[in-house]
Amino acid sequence: MAVGGTPVFVAAGGGVLGAVEALRLEPALTLVATPRAAQVLVVAGEQRPSDRIALARIHAQLFEPRATVWWRADRPSGFDFGTGAPESVSDAAAFISAQATQSEGEAILLDDGPPNPWEGVGPYGQGGNGMMGGTPYGRPMAMTTDDLRDGLALDAYSATFGPYLTQWPPGLIMETTLQGDVIQSVRIVEAPLAQDLLAATPHLELARLLRLLELPALADRLVRAALADPARAAAGLARAVRWTGLLAAIPSALARDESGGDVRSRTAGRLDALSAGRPADPAAPGDLAAMLIGLEWHEAALVLASFSIDELRGAIASPAVRMAKGAA
Amino acid sequence: MSLAAFPFLAFFLALGAALVVVLDAVARAALAGAPAGPYLAGTFRHAAMRLSGQLVTTEAPDRANWRLAPAWYGALAAAGLAVVPFGEGMALIQLPTSIVLWGAVEALVVVVVFLHGWSPNAPFPLIGAYRYVATGLPVMLPSMFVLIGAALPARSLDVLAIVESQREMWNVVRQPLGLPLFLIVGLSLTLRGPMDYADSADLAGGSSAEDSGPARAMWQAARLAMLVAFSAMAATVFLGGYLGPLLPGPLWLALKTALVLELMVAATHLLPRMPVSRMVTFLWVVLLPVSFLHLLAAGLVAL
Structure with missing residues (x-):
């Protein structure tokens, strides 16, 4: 709140x-x-x-x-x-x-109208052959497809997310197909933008992860410590973060990187770096898009936050048009 | 109790909600290493601004359900509080099965939160709604076991009888697992911290991501009202409700409710939220068997 x-x-x-x-x-x-x-x-x-x-x-x-x-x-x-x-x-x-x-108000730049012409059938787009309703405003009816996880066929939903999602690295754009909250396919459209040095401290990298785990107050404390002196060892702070049980909250073997680490071990590495007052050990994500397929939305956000922004940028040749699709 | 009790219940909810706002600001500031004053002053200014703000809508929402969801949520909180006795025979709704009515309130919260996420016709609210239903069902089952466990020593489904059964010993002592299990249910009912699957940070606010102006303020207020109603029920079922020496019954209930609110606020800020599938596994594989053992133990003790 x-x-x-x-x-x-x-x-x-x-x-x-x-x-x-x-x-x-x-x-x-x-x-x-x-x-x-x-x-x-x-x-x-x-x-x-x-x-x-x-x-x-x-x-x-x-x-x-x-x-x-x-x-x-x-x-x-x-x-x-x-x-x-x-x-x-x-x-x-x-x-x-x-x-x-x-402020006295500002006019909007875009037309306040539908994104595409109305091509629906029937007054509410519910008519036509098999009541499929045509394509109202360019959006055909969502249809079920096979699911990656448990075989439960749900409506597939495709959308572009980014570049201004505050819970993601700034600039990252992904075209994603979801069923429920499970990611079925990913195309990385744009890599995250390069950031200032402060954003690459273990403090701020952990703070981004803590916000995704609903621990915003502790995240603020990390930012405060980084602003005071990012190079100072903060063993007490690292212990306070560990005591929340965040490592146990992260699923094991989530998103293995090229050296075999997962989200949990990368987070533990950041905590060690924080208590020693040094930068975190580098990790290489490998094929990031393939890594996200089959994950839940929350898990995918944790995966993105478990790498540094430079590591994510390195894994994505920008503007990448990498397509990864799950087994149908 | 007569209709004169309505303003009293509204006052109780408002006072409790104000206390939560203060507790939240203090907990947040303490953990963040910042002074609490500015947080607090800002929160009330914030709320006033929201109420006067403009309602922005999405493309083709289900407008009626979108507007009604906060009202339903608040109404469920009020209905839940109405079965809580403030003294001997002092509950607005007196039923021989009042604990069942509370159970119905819990179940309907899942429906209301789903409606709130489904109606804006937008991806993040919808994902929040799906997720909430996935966790809501396995949370309701331990809740049922816990409440039945509390009803066993009273040999009644009446909340009043459950309070009276605690004259010798509070249920929190007699059934030590009950309150912790019930608090998990409460975190889920009020979308807080480790159980906030509907309005989560990874979804930019989830079911309320598209809420603006007064609608946003209403939804947040309803969450606070449900938190107060839940805490009053937890204090009643596990901490002896209005029972206590010297002070009048309603005051005892208010103090015990405040104690539960503090526990809830602490849990909100100190515990991380697991991804959904991990939580659902935890709920079915760990929490459900634990709550069943709890019920078994409560039954044996009550014999």
Whole structure:
């Protein structure tokens, strides 16, 4: 449950993730996971030109009056609204919080209409041959296909996720087919963007994993320690994290990397690095897309968070068009 | 008890919800190593802003169910609290089978949370809804065993009789596994921490990912109300409810409810959430047999 200051959605680009984590600790702001809950959109860091449409969609989901703040970011062409925030974290937090009440609203960039023409059959798209209803607004009826896990045939659902999901590395885009919450196929469209040095500390890498395990307060404590001194050994903090039982909560043998490690052992390695005050040992994911197939959504998110952003980037030749499909 | 009890129940829920907000902010700040003051001040400002915020909708949602889900959730919390006795013979709804009514409330929460995730017509809420149903069913079964176990020494399904059966010894002592098992049920009913499968962080808020403005505030308020109702029921079934020396019964119940709320808030912030399949395996393979043994032991003791 969100606590704190002005609710803000941060659309993070490149070279800024550590700074965004520092922004999270500012009491004037609460970073939220969805633009629906945000009063201000903060666009932070280097933006890929190809992410313009995704950014415009996020902007359109804010409620009115919309307010956008650009922080350490270059504006893509066409985005001539919003205001620039000061560079420093504390000044930026005060500035962003003030925008919540000062904005006079911004027009959306996209058409507020259906994504495709209506090609449905019947008044609600329920008519036609076998009541299949044609393709209303470009979306045919979801059909069942074979399931990878237990043979229970569920409706397959395909969608593109990213690049601004706050629970994923910024910039990562994947086309995914899901049945229930089990991933059936993955195509990695874009690799994550390179980030600042702070984001590569074991503190912040563990913090990203802890948030996925619903331990946001401890994650904040890790970020605080990293901001104070990332090179200092933090054995007490590592012990506090271990005592939550997070290693037992992570399934064993989840996503084996090329040297045989799994999510649990990579996390244990990060905890060791944290208590010794050194960087974590490197790992090579191998074929990342193949690794995610058959996993549940939550497990897949844990797998992504168990590698450093540089390791993920190394595993994906960007712009990769790697296709991996499960056995049908 | 008369209809005059309605404002009292509403006051109890509101007071409990405010306490949870404070406890949550304090726990979060303590763990994060930050002062609690700004968290707290911000939370109330936040809530006021939400209520005045605009409702943003999705493409082709099931609008009626989307709007009704928070109301159902809140109504279930109120119905659950209505069978909790605040003193001898002081429950708004007095039934010879009132613990069964609470069981029905638990089961209907699964339906309401599913509706809330299904109705926005969007992927993350829907995944949250699916996941909640997958964990909801195996959570309900231990709950049933635990509640039947508590009813055995009372030889009655009336919550009032369950309280009266604890005059000599509280159920938390007589049935030591009952309260911990019941707390797991409560974490699931209120979508908190280690059992938050519907509104999870990996789904950007899951079933409430598309909620905005007053609808979001309503859903969060309903979660808090259910937490208060659950805690009052846990205090009643395991901690002797309104029983206690000197102080009046309702005050004892309020104090014990606050104690359960503290346990719930601590569990929320200290325990990690397992992936769904691991949790479902844990529920069926470990928790269900444990709760069955608990019922067996409770039955033997009650003989």
